[in-house]
Amino acid sequence: MLIVADENIPLLDAFFGDIGEIRRVTGRTLSREQVQDADILLVRSVTRVNRELLEGSRVRFVGTATIGTDHIDLEWLQARGIGFAAAPGCNATSVAEYVLSVVSLFAERRGLDDWTSLTVGIVGVGNVGGQLAQCLERLGFEVRLCDPPRQEREPGAELPFVSLAEALECDVVTLHTPLTRHQPHATWHMVSDPELALIGADQLLINGGRGEVVDSEALMRRLEQADAPLVALDVWEHEPGIRPDLVDKVWLATPHIAGYSLEGKMQGTEMVYRALCQFLGLPIRKKAGQFLPEPAVSKVSFTSSAEEDEAIRTALRVCYDPRRDDARLRLAMRGNPEQRAVAFDRLRRDYPVRRECSSLKIQLKGTSKSLQDGFRALGCKLKI
Numbered sequence: 001m002l003i004v005a006d007e008n009i010p011l012l013d014a015f016f017g018d019i020g021e022i023r024r025v026t027g028r029t030l031s032r033e034q035v036q037d038a039d040i041l042l043v044r045s046v047t048r049v050n051r052e053l054l055e056g057s058r059v060r061f062v063g064t065a066t067i068g069t070d071h072i073d074l075e076w077l078q079a080r081g082i083g084f085a086a087a088p089g090c091n092a093t094s095v096a097e098y099v100l101s102v103v104s105l106f107a108e109r110r111g112l113d114d115w116t117s118l119t120v121g122i123v124g125v126g127n128v129g130g131q132l133a134q135c136l137e138r139l140g141f142e143v144r145l146c147d148p149p150r151q152e153r154e155p156g157a158e159l160p161f162v163s164l165a166e167a168l169e170c171d172v173v174t175l176h177t178p179l180t181r182h183q184p185h186a187t188w189h190m191v192s193d194p195e196l197a198l199i200g201a202d203q204l205l206i207n208g209g210r211g212e213v214v215d216s217e218a219l220m221r222r223l224e225q226a227d228a229p230l231v232a233l234d235v236w237e238h239e240p241g242i243r244p245d246l247v248d249k250v251w252l253a254t255p256h257i258a259g260y261s262l263e264g265k266m267q268g269t270e271m272v273y274r275a276l277c278q279f280l281g282l283p284i285r286k287k288a289g290q291f292l293p294e295p296a297v298s299k300v301s302f303t304s305s306a307e308e309d310e311a312i313r314t315a316l317r318v319c320y321d322p323r324r325d326d327a328r329l330r331l332a333m334r335g336n337p338e339q340r341a342v343a344f345d346r347l348r349r350d351y352p353v354r355r356e357c358s359s360l361k362i363q364l365k366g367t368s369k370s371l372q373d374g375f376r377a378l379g380c381k382l383k384i
């Protein structure tokens with residue numbers, strides 16, 4: 001059995017080595033010829049999987065080790081009877097930690113002693129937005145949730161949903177919707193001139209979903225105005241050929257790596273492996289956890305002198321500080337368009353190991369219960 005797989009999927013040999021022969025390919029440039037004789041295709045988000053790629057091939061199962069599926073023509077796969085699996089929720093914790101870290105930097109920039117005084121509007125309350133909301137609420141933030149599809153599906157739900165306009169009133173607005181083009185709730189350019197006009201200079205807009213959810217022309221126009229909001233973009237229209245002038249204008253610019261914790265990537269591989277085993281009728285023998293290496297930083301201690309917010313933010317940034325990715329992306333924006341696109345993908349391919357807060361043991365001596373609860377909200381292991 002031939003498995004054609006994106007070389008950026010971690011642990012390919014460990015998970016799939018005894019299922020078939022693996023041919024590693026560059027996901028961005030995968031061609032019909034490369035996939036023609038494959039039985040199984042494993043991709044990440046940079047490969048468009050559709051009729052143009054697969055017509056006439058032997059492929060009978062496609063797996064994407066990602067949450068998003070907007071790069072896959074699901075209808076065509078279904079019509080052809082080709083098996084499919086994605087990895088819902090695999091890197092939700094990683095994205096939530098990215099957002100928390102960005103919010104912590106925003107609070108510092110605003111000179112806030114208490115970061116939980118910020119209100120946070122979450123647009124798209126699925127695996128990522130839901131996990132983020134839960135964590136923020138446990139930390140003591142006021143959160144507003146906007147998810148019209150869920151609001152319709154769950155009319156009697158306990159969760160109070162707000163409109164997009166109401167979410168846009170929050171100090172921080174963070175986008176976690178999929179990219180969709182079908183009405184009534186299409187997200188393509190969901191945030192454009194009218195929505196951007198609703199957020200002002202003391203607010204922060206984060207996009208951790210898909211680049212095309214925000215109209216980048218409109219965003220450029222808004223960022224040229226004196227009362228423009230701060231913006232943190234992890235995802236961009238037209239990746240990898242993103243606009244350097246937009247990178248210049250946004251406050252925090254990262255190369256679509258919010259979900260790039262090692263745990264998140266490895267879980268993505270495991271989920272596709274499990275689905276493939278089921279598809280082929282094979283036993284499931286492996287788990288991502290068995291391959292997780294020891295983290296570079298494994299323990300952090302705080303004493304009774306630790307200031308609560310400060311301690312939580314320190315631990316968060318031990319795991320992930322987006323400023324390093326921001327600096328690298330800005331450097332990568334030198335050169336001509338082709339060089340910039342290559343550099344964008346290289347930053348993603350050669351991404352350093354990043355671990356989630358769950359990899360961190362926190363030792364607390366004489367600290368308050370609320371500080372302990374804060375670390376629990378982050379998923380850290382506690383030693384009290």
Ligand SMILES: NC(=O)c1ccc[n+]([C@@H]2O[C@H](COP(=O)([O-])OP(=O)(O)OC[C@H]3O[C@@H](n4cnc5c(N)ncnc54)[C@H](O)[C@@H]3O)[C@@H](O)[C@H]2O)c1
Nearest residue numbers: 067068124125126127128147149177178185208209258259
């Ligand atoms: N930046 C990254 O690295 C990264 C990582 C993971 C996922 N993502 C993106 O984030 C998206 C969300 O991930 P998830 O795991 O939470 O997906 P999910 O499917 O679990 O949740 C998405 C939620 O968005 C809601 N939604 C759909 N249309 C909406 C609209 N018009 N307005 C408001 N809400 C709407 C859905 O009802 C759903 O509850 C993914 O589809 C993917 O594109 C990005």
Ligand SMILES: O=C(O)[C@H](O)[C@H](O)COP(=O)(O)O
Nearest residue numbers: 044045046066067068259260
């Ligand atoms: O949808 C997802 O899971 C994320 O956007 C994912 O982290 C994207 O990473 P890529 O597949 O482009 O490596």
